[in-house]
Amino acid sequence: MQGPTPPPAVSIRDLWKRFGAQTAVAGLTLDLPAGSFIGLVGPNGAGKTTTLSMATGLLRPDHGTVLIHGADVWQDPAAVKARIGILPEGLRMFERLSGRELLQYNGRLRGLPGAEVDRRAEELLAVLDLAGSADKLVADYSTGMRKKIGLAAALLHNPDVLFLDEPFEGVDPVSAQTIRGVLSRYAAAGSTVVFSSHVMELVESLCDWVAVVNAGQVVAQGTLDAVRGDRSLHASFLDLVGVREADGAALGWLGGADR
Template identity: 50%
Template sequence: MPPAIATHALTRSFDGFTAVDHIDLAVEAGQFFGFLGPNGAGKSTTIKMLTGLLAPSSGAVQILGQDLFYNPIEVKRHIGVVPEGMALFTRLTALEYLRFVGRMYGLDKATTEQRAEELLEFMGLSDQSRKLIADYSHGMSKKLALAAAVIHGPKVLFLDEPFEGVDAIAAGTLKAMLQGMIARGATIFLTSHVLEIVERLCSHVAIINHGQIVAHGSLEELRAGVQARLPLHGAADPENSAEANLTLEQIFLNVVGGASAARPEQELTWLS
């Protein structure tokens, strides 16, 4: 069975600057995949290339075994996207927007209508159905964008910072929904700066830094890899065996070099 998402030497340059540099990824079907990296590392550029929003300079992308660039229509039928900026039409109401998106994905009217109402109910937006999206708060817009991304029942879901600006209650609802999708066999590719969420949800993680994949694997594999790089003081001190439970934040800082960076508060002495 081919991977749900596969890239080969995927590269993107902007006027001489290489934002994404020959990355090879393989995300198996059914994985909840976290894609991490510091600001400007190339996360959004990658996700844009994976969803057809941005042309790569070179390389290939396959979704569910089909080439994104040769079979874009077929690939896009199976993917859902919450992109950066959310892709909302702010002059529509939520229901109108979901109807529009459903039809764009080729759903028939009855199915679109039923799913739109169901999604609005699920997201707690059904009482706001007459309000224009322009008048929505950021969190409400985020929930609507997610609803639009799943209305056609995608097999692969791409989420760019889906929990940004979403309150704790709504975040819980969304997580439950996403985990439900995983349980039913969907694949989710998620970027987030909230590492606790990624750690709780994702089974596999890739870390991108300066446009290159610097770590890729299951959380356990990443932990083992980082442990191998750490000094052996943990072994000498059994009480420090907590290294065996390195948090994703610790792994992330170790991999991208955050631990070795100077602590800013020590440098900016003029800060009171």
């Protein structure tokens, strides 16, 4: 990196979201450097998905601002939505379209010219190893195939920042390798990838920058080496979120000869 610090790709300030009595995100503040492969880690229910939803304009925050390359997500949605791609977790796609139709539909919604959409769609289908299933309905796809077609849809308009919520959840190793390959290529070209996960080994092998979220707040952020220190990311993560030791007395009957 040259010069002073370049402006962050994503800048989140004092973000809050409450669902009834439960506070999902509590004053989260985070700057994500441009051109990095960023891992957002945290236990289940830490607020990762809520944060990503608010950062991408899908969920209105109670309070706080999100800037993507300087543009406010909630003041200037047109500028932001054109520059980001997302792969949410737990939301469906239009599954009664075939993989190819889904990409063609998505590209046209993005306002790309039809011929260009078709060309990019074919390339993405080929690279993501979906060409053989391109005419099957997404409803009949496996989990890995769904993630791959979702990734293709998120990449179609060549965004500056890519948000991925649990992109490897339930994905077989072969598909996971394909996804990793595409993501690495995309990040190497200078774009920013933000992905959430609770698989530390994965984050360690892919990311150069990590933010640890717990109970709706950032408890650590920085380069991978700064966050993990001389330990594994797994060990420092468990330390950061404060895990209880397993109770050895219970489950004494499990295993052993007494059935």
